[in-house]
């Protein structure tokens with residue numbers, strides 16, 4: 001099955017991609033310039049922000065719950081489940097990292113925020 005992937009911060013350009021392939025591979029094959037490192041879901045370099053749509057990224061281990069709740073997707077392992085709109089590249093990373101000086105952790109947040117399996121999240 002093919003899904004439409006729209007890149008919001010590239011003039012809403014749209015690509016048709018195969019739902020079986022990781023988004024990073026599909027978009028790179030179309031000539032989209034994307035940052036990446038490990039290509040197995042562990043380093044976070046390829047993170048992009050999902051604006052609309054759904055993906056399957058159960059193989060990712062780089063994102064914590066806060067990052068998942070902010071819409072981040074690990075493109076090297078994520079496959080589209082529906083048509084999707086993304087912001088890509090470092091411009092999309094504004095909410096990816098938390099600044100400990102402007103936004104310090106509360107006491108209850110000091111333990112690791114490990115991603116919980118999708119079925120256990122609200």
Ligand code: FES
Nearest residue numbers: 037038039043076
């Ligand atoms: S390239 Fe490392 S997590 Fe995707």
